[in-house]
Amino acid sequence: MKRIESTQNALVKHWKKLMTTRKEREKSGEFIVEGFHLVEEALKNKEQIVQIIVKDEVDLPLLWPIDDVEIVQVNDTVAKELAETEQSQGVFAHCKQPQLVEENMKAWRKVLLVDAVQDPGNIGTMIRTADAAGLDAVVLGKGSADAFNPKTLRSAQGSHFHIPVVRGDLAEWIEDLQEEGVAVYGTALENAVSYKEIEATDAFALIVGNEGSGISPQLLAKTDQNIIIPILGQAESLNVAVATGILLYAFVK
Numbered sequence: 001m002k003r004i005e006s007t008q009n010a011l012v013k014h015w016k017k018l019m020t021t022r023k024e025r026e027k028s029g030e031f032i033v034e035g036f037h038l039v040e041e042a043l044k045n046k047e048q049i050v051q052i053i054v055k056d057e058v059d060l061p062l063l064w065p066i067d068d069v070e071i072v073q074v075n076d077t078v079a080k081e082l083a084e085t086e087q088s089q090g091v092f093a094h095c096k097q098p099q100l101v102e103e104n105m106k107a108w109r110k111v112l113l114v115d116a117v118q119d120p121g122n123i124g125t126m127i128r129t130a131d132a133a134g135l136d137a138v139v140l141g142k143g144s145a146d147a148f149n150p151k152t153l154r155s156a157q158g159s160h161f162h163i164p165v166v167r168g169d170l171a172e173w174i175e176d177l178q179e180e181g182v183a184v185y186g187t188a189l190e191n192a193v194s195y196k197e198i199e200a201t202d203a204f205a206l207i208v209g210n211e212g213s214g215i216s217p218q219l220l221a222k223t224d225q226n227i228i229i230p231i232l233g234q235a236e237s238l239n240v241a242v243a244t245g246i247l248l249y250a251f252v253k
Helices: 010-020 022-028 036-043 076-082 120-132 150-156 170-179 240-251
Strands: 002-004 030-034 049-055 071-074 091-096 110-115 137-140 165-167 183-187 192-194 204-209 225-228
Touching: 010 022, 010 030, 010 076, 010 091, 022 030, 030 036, 030 150, 036 049, 036 091, 049 076, 071 076, 110 120, 110 170, 120 137, 120 150, 120 240, 170 183, 170 204, 183 240, 204 240
Parallel strands: 002 071, 049 071, 110 137, 110 204, 137 165, 183 204, 183 225, 192 225
Antiparallel strands: 030 091, 049 091
């Protein structure tokens, strides 16, 4: 077992950058999850794990399948340098982002498209909801928070290890899905029908948009149908992640 005691160690500096900068995550194709639950989910996709980092005096569960996984032990100072949460559990997994095969991507038939949603907590909740609703993938468009931001990862509760999450040009995705016969729905206030009028189906794409400004007009112009969730009380609008949950469960057959 390797042991690291200095925050000046090159590997610790790399881990720290993975926690704090999107640039490092994108350049390396790696990310870090923190806490027992997320590390346990990572272990279900063991080929993604580079190493597990564990603080002194923290015991890993006996049933974890870690025989062939590199474990790096760190002292309290290093663990604090990495910790994102107030009450850190002192266990982390350094992971590789999954490499997706384009042929497999063409087979996706239930897709959530996200246009410029900037809050990582909302992105994480939507990834988790798409996973729960049995979608094939989540595509994050320009201006959206990073899928592998620590707050996004925490909010998704391990769903990154269950459902593909990719970045992409949403205009191209809409066209490609429509060519494959997949109906694309946008969420909008104008020229929209109630979501209850849409029949549940095995193939659909849903676009949800920015918390303040909604979906870009250019994308809305490309959809097959725009939909609305009626507001029955006094609230001005619904949180984007909550709205996503309502719609996905209404559309999935």
